[in-house]
Amino acid sequence: MAHFEKATGMRDWLNQRLAIDKVEKVMASEYWIPKNINFLWAMGMVLAITFALLLVSGIFLLMYYQPNVETAFDSVNYTIMQEVEFGWLWRHVHAVAASVVFLIIYIHMLTGIYYGSYKKGREMIWISGMLLFVTFSAEAFSGYMLPWGQMSYWAGMVITNLFAAGSLELNGVVEWIRGDYVPGQAFLGRFFMLHVLLLPLAIIALIGIHFAALRIPHVNNQDGEEFDFDVESKKYLAGKKKESKVIRFANDFMSKDMFVVSIFLMFFFYLVFWQYGFAMDPVNFDPADGLVTPAHIYPEWYFLWSYEILRPFSRDVGLIAFAFAQVIFFALPFLDRSPNVAAANRRGIAFALWFWLMVIDLIVLTAMGKLPPEGIFNDIGLYAALGFFVLWIALPIITKFEKKL
Numbered sequence: 033m034a035h036f037e038k039a040t041g042m043r044d045w046l047n048q049r050l051a052i053d054k055v056e057k058v059m060a061s062e063y064w065i066p067k068n069i070n071f072l073w074a075m076g077m078v079l080a081i082t083f084a085l086l087l088v089s090g091i092f093l094l095m096y097y098q099p100n101v102e103t104a105f106d107s108v109n110y111t112i113m114q115e116v117e118f119g120w121l122w123r124h125v126h127a128v129a130a131s132v133v134f135l136i137i138y139i140h141m142l143t144g145i146y147y148g149s150y151k152k153g154r155e156m157i158w159i160s161g162m163l164l165f166v167t168f169s170a171e172a173f174s175g176y177m178l179p180w181g182q183m184s185y186w187a188g189m190v191i192t193n194l195f196a197a198g199s200l201e202l203n204g205v206v207e208w209i210r211g212d213y214v215p216g217q218a219f220l221g222r223f224f225m226l227h228v229l230l231l232p233l234a235i236i237a238l239i240g241i242h243f244a245a246l247r248i249p250h251v252n253n254q255d256g257e258e259f260d261f262d263v264e265s266k267k268y269l270a271g272k273k274k275e276s277k278v279i280r281f282a283n284d285f286m287s288k289d290m291f292v293v294s295i296f297l298m299f300f301f302y303l304v305f306w307q308y309g310f311a312m313d314p315v316n317f318d319p320a321d322g323l324v325t326p327a328h329i330y331p332e333w334y335f336l337w338s339y340e341i342l343r344p345f346s347r348d349v350g351l352i353a354f355a356f357a358q359v360i361f362f363a364l365p366f367l368d369r370s371p372n373v374a375a376a377n378r379r380g381i382a383f384a385l386w387f388w389l390m391v392i393d394l395i396v397l398t399a400m401g402k403l404p405p406e407g408i409f410n411d412i413g414l415y416a417a418l419g420f421f422v423l424w425i426a427l428p429i430i431t432k433f434e435k436k437l
């Protein structure tokens with residue numbers, strides 16, 4: 033066993049057992065962040081705070097929610113919303129945070145793409161980020177089942193039907209997932225478990241991996257500068273830079289982040305108190321009814337772009353297209369073949385055009401996904417979906433010919 037000295041105080045006692053000085057060095061005083069970053073680099077912390085809001089509000093909701101097909105709807109819409117004091121507040125916080133978190137995730141992802149923060153050395157940050165995106169999507173979907181309203185039921189029906197794999201007709205798989213022929217008690221019970229236990233655990237673990245993946249390559253910066261800094265000797269190990277180019281992660285970077293987080297929280301609570309309606313679908317205020325299909329079944333806004341990639345095609349092609357859209361962003365670090373780490377507009381016209389066309393395409397897909405698939409909307413949706421594939425096929429080609437900066 034290691035030799036333990038008589039401790040000179042509480043900190044020393046802990047230090048001998050947990051090496052807190054070393055941990056503090058690795059995670060704070062020697063963990064530098066470049067200075068040349070803008071407010072978009074605070075989005076990671078905004079996400080962490082929004083996730084904390086989801087956890088806390090979720091814990092309060094869990095005290096009164098009942099995962100039972102007979103009582104779930106009333107436990108949310110009557111007990112929590114009307115009987116429990118401030119129950120409405122926790123519900124609004126939870127619903128608004130669930131929607132806003134996706135807006136911030138998309139901004140965070142697009143920032144990463146724009147500045148090339150997924151390139152060599154930073155691939156694991158990107159991959160763990162994408163795993164977070166997929167897990168968050170599953171978390172949002174499973175949560176949407178819980179109020180057991182009309183949209184919960186029918187969205188649950190439509191999404192689980194996808195697992196029949198089109199003309200392969202794997203109906204056994206669909207029933208296995210549902211635990212029944214149609215969404216019912218078994219379905220609600222397992223989605224409840226996923227939403228309150230398994231998926232949040234996975235998200236917490238993934239956030240840990242995401243943070244760990246950032247430590248060695250360090251955070252990227254808006255000029256794509258590559259440098260290595262030794263805090264102890266205050267020397268740059270690579271590149272001749274002035275010391276003023278870096279700040280410490282804790283508490284310098286964190287305090288800058290907190291400024292952006294505070295502005296975000298003002299916006300967030302404005303939504304919670306005055307504009308919460310956007311985060312709740314009116315159709316979901318009708319209790320689930322397996323005999324009445326709603327006129328239009330559509331997902332929440334953050335799933336609309338991938339839903340629209342599925343919709344304009346025939347059943348099998350649509351399914352393949354949808355599966356492609358779900359996973360293709362994982363491959364970004366390997367499909368972008370240019371070594372340049374720089375803002376998109378500095379990488380030449382081809383990549384800048386690719387980036388902005390992708391943003392426009394995702395917005396068009398989102399808008400079309402909300403509209404009924406008729407007439408001109410159907411055509412625009414189809415072209416936008418085709419455009420999505422063309423952009424991904426073009427990416428390795430245009431980046432291969434990109435000039436090295």
Ligand code: HEM
Nearest residue numbers: 073074075076077079080141144149161162164165251252
């Ligand atoms: C919801 C969970 C997430 C949390 C809590 C989170 C947190 C963070 C934090 C704190 C940072 C460092 C500071 C910053 O650049 O903001 C960061 C960086 C990064 N994240 Fe996330 N993130 C999440 C999701 C994602 C997703 C979905 C992606 C993309 C697929 C992603 C990709 C990245 C990348 C590429 C960086 C590096 C940025 C750079 O080096 O400049 N993250 N994340």
